[in-house]
Amino acid sequence: MNSFLSAFFTGTAQGAIYALVSLGLVLVWRGAGVVNFAQMGQAMFTTYIASQLIQHNYSYWSAFVIALISGAILGAIVDLGLMRPLTSRKNSQLLNSQSMRTTIPVIASLGILGVLKALAGILWAGEERGFPSPVAANAIKIGNTSLAITGFDLFVIGVVFVTLVLTTIFFTRTGMGLAMRASALNPEVTRLSGIRVGSVRTLGWAISGTASSLAGLLVTPKTNLSPNTLDLLLIVGFTAAVVGGLSSLAGSVLGGFVVGYVISFVNVYSAPENVFIAILVFLLLALFIRPQGILGNKEVRRV
Amino acid sequence: MSKVKTHKSIGARSTQLSIIFFLFIFLLSMQFGPYNQSQLANISTLLIAVLSITLLTGASGQISLGQGAIMAVGGYGSALLVTRLGLSMWLAFILAIFISALFGLFLGLAAARLSGPYLAGTTLVMALAIPSIAIRFESFFSGDIGLSVDYGYPPNWLTNLIGEISIEEWSLYVALPFAALALFAVLNLSNTRSGRTWRAVRDNEVAAALTGINIARTKVIVFICASALAGLAGAIYGFRGLVAPSVYSTDLSLTLLTAAVIGGLRSIGGAIFGTFVIVFLPDLIEKLTKNLAIPESIGSYLPALVIGLLLLLTVILNPRGSAGALEHIRHARHRRSH
Numbered sequence: 001m002n003s004f005l006s007a008f009f010t011g012t013a014q015g016a017i018y019a020l021v022s023l024g025l026v027l028v029w030r031g032a033g034v035v036n037f038a039q040m041g042q043a044m045f046t047t048y049i050a051s052q053l054i055q056h057n058y059s060y061w062s063a064f065v066i067a068l069i070s071g072a073i074l075g076a077i078v079d080l081g082l083m084r085p086l087t088s089r090k091n092s093q094l095l096n097s098q099s100m101r102t103t104i105p106v107i108a109s110l111g112i113l114g115v116l117k118a119l120a121g122i123l124w125a126g127e128e129r130g131f132p133s134p135v136a137a138n139a140i141k142i143g144n145t146s147l148a149i150t151g152f153d154l155f156v157i158g159v160v161f162v163t164l165v166l167t168t169i170f171f172t173r174t175g176m177g178l179a180m181r182a183s184a185l186n187p188e189v190t191r192l193s194g195i196r197v198g199s200v201r202t203l204g205w206a207i208s209g210t211a212s213s214l215a216g217l218l219v220t221p222k223t224n225l226s227p228n229t230l231d232l233l234l235i236v237g238f239t240a241a242v243v244g245g246l247s248s249l250a251g252s253v254l255g256g257f258v259v260g261y262v263i264s265f266v267n268v269y270s271a272p273e274n275v276f277i278a279i280l281v282f283l284l285l286a287l288f289i290r291p292q293g294i295l296g297n298k299e300v301r302r303v
Numbered sequence: 304m305s306k307v308k309t310h311k312s313i314g315a316r317s318t319q320l321s322i323i324f325f326l327f328i329f330l331l332s333m334q335f336g337p338y339n340q341s342q343l344a345n346i347s348t349l350l351i352a353v354l355s356i357t358l359l360t361g362a363s364g365q366i367s368l369g370q371g372a373i374m375a376v377g378g379y380g381s382a383l384l385v386t387r388l389g390l391s392m393w394l395a396f397i398l399a400i401f402i403s404a405l406f407g408l409f410l411g412l413a414a415a416r417l418s419g420p421y422l423a424g425t426t427l428v429m430a431l432a433i434p435s436i437a438i439r440f441e442s443f444f445s446g447d448i449g450l451s452v453d454y455g456y457p458p459n460w461l462t463n464l465i466g467e468i469s470i471e472e473w474s475l476y477v478a479l480p481f482a483a484l485a486l487f488a489v490l491n492l493s494n495t496r497s498g499r500t501w502r503a504v505r506d507n508e509v510a511a512a513l514t515g516i517n518i519a520r521t522k523v524i525v526f527i528c529a530s531a532l533a534g535l536a537g538a539i540y541g542f543r544g545l546v547a548p549s550v551y552s553t554d555l556s557l558t559l560l561t562a563a564v565i566g567g568l569r570s571i572g573g574a575i576f577g578t579f580v581i582v583f584l585p586d587l588i589e590k591l592t593k594n595l596a597i598p599e600s601i602g603s604y605l606p607a608l609v610i611g612l613l614l615l616l617t618v619i620l621n622p623r624g625s626a627g628a629l630e631h632i633r634h635a636r637h638r639r640s641h
Binding site: 029034035037082085086099100102103104106107108110111112113114115117118119121122125231232235238239242246271273274275276277279280283284287288291 | 360363364365366368413416417418419420421423424425427428429431432435436438439505506508553557560561564600601603604605607608610611612614615618619622
């Protein structure tokens with residue numbers, strides 16, 4: 001198997017996971033104007049819940065579903081308990097200043113990240129543990145030649161594909177999805193047309209929590225699970241979201257795959273030590289050449 | 304603030320406050336044993352980095368999650384100057400300020416185009432990428448192992464003057480003067496014209512631009528000043544023993560931000576208070592857990608939990624931090640007395 005195809009397949013499988021993370025970030029950014037730096041902390045927490053359930057002899061799939069549901073609940077809690085009161089308080093002197101209105105939610109999300117990590121450490125001890133995958137991670141063989149893609153990679157790509165199709169149907173064919181798009185575009189007008197913008201926003205947080213918790217379940221069989229494992233995923237997901245366009249759902253998915261290929265090709269043709277620098281360079285290039293992202297909307301961001 | 308402060312009175316006041324800070328820490332160290340003396344040295348060092356956030360986020364409204372990476376630039380810069388070129392530590396510290404200021408110039412040029420979450424995310428990526436350069440160019444930066452550097456021995460004239468000096472005391476005597484100088488610089492900067500310009504940009508960019516302020520240039524200048532401070536802090540921090548990627552982790556960047564927020568982003572006194580909290584609170588919690596016989600597995604994560612909760616509570620209840628809370632109480636009393 002040549003190295004190009006191998007990098008391509010790995011890039012696709014990794015890119016699929018990055019697409020989920022980036023989708024989660026963009027959902028919250030469009031709905032609430034917050035980049036949720038705690039997102040992968042939430043995912044780490046729900047993956048631990050799944051891991052605990054599996055250790056107590058629950059089946060993989062029931063743990064899988066419960067993790068997704070708790071991801072949604074955790075997302076909603078973060079919005080209702082913290083972000084909504086924070087962004088709705090206009091009378092605070094600090095939040096009167098333009099720059100602080102965007103800065104304070106970032107700091108708050110970092111606080112959540114810290115608390116979730118510490119809680120996971122206290123509840124489930126800090127040492128790394130494995131996380132099972134429902135499919136064997138052996139390379140797939142056709143005849144005698146083994147392909148560079150494993151059964152698990154195919155599983156990841158399949159799950160993400162189904163998720164993306166469902167998300168697309170949700171946003172284009174259902175009333176709730178349309179309401180979410182409307183309130184992201186213009187909250188004031190949406191509120192006037194009788195849609196509860198607040199609840200729609202909380203739903204966005206919940207869906208984002210589910211997407212990232214799915215990403216956590218799909219990535220940990222390869223990376224193992226510890227309170228810090230998923231930090232890297234957030235950074236890659238953020239880069240993907242910026243590359244694709246923070247304001248565009250389709251862009252975020254595209255960005256995920258683009259970054260997946262970049263990382264995978266750097267890994268194969270260069271050296272793994274170069275990955276972080278490659279991400280930084282790629283992010284800066286994206287910000288300077290096309291700050292609104294590949295599919296982003298220009299007016300959303302002033303430069 | 305009804306009285307207009309003149310330049311002279313600002314300079315005098317900054318000098319006074321810095322000297323008070325210097326004497327306070329110095330006298331405090333005399334009451335302490337070796338361990339807490341080295342903790343005071345840590346406070347002096349980290350305070351310089353926290354002050355850089357007070358400038359950057361508090362005064363000019365730009366957020367950085369990557370101050371630890373800039374500290375790494377200062378740390379590696381000074382450590383290489385000492386180990387490769389054989390410069391003296393003091394000269395290396397001064398040069399580290401210039402190296403990181405230059406780095407801040409480039410960073411600022413990039414950052415002036417970014418705002419809010421874009422800046423936060425980019426600096427977070429930077430926090431990870433910069434230390435990994437040390438691993439990438441292993442032969443030059445000696446990779447994960449890092450460069451061993453230390454404060455050396457106190458000079459003879461000082462030991463002749465005040466007698467025997469322990470390692471812990473010496474580390475404090477190295478860090479404390481720099482901390483006092485940084486305090487002086489930040490007090491001066493934020494109370495004079497440049498500080499007012501920064502606050503104008505922070506609160507309303509359009510209004511600031513209309514008064515003739517060059518927004519992009521202002522942002523770059525703040526980044527240069529903040530990076531110079533963070534680089535100096537990083538140099539002193541590294542000379543505790545080791546300059547390596549693990550010393551300047553992302554956690555360090557976030558801890559510094561936490562200190563600035565808990566104390567109050569806009570207050571210099573808050574920066575001092577916040578630095579005390581992040582350095583001494585873990586010790587305090589450890590003492591408590593030992594007495595209460597809490598298992599070690601929980602005890603090791605407890606400080607992070609408490610500090611995280613403290614950060615959340617600060618943001619929810621009073622985003623201006625403990626300094627803001629103090630001011631609030633003072634105002635309330637003032638109103639009652641009238």
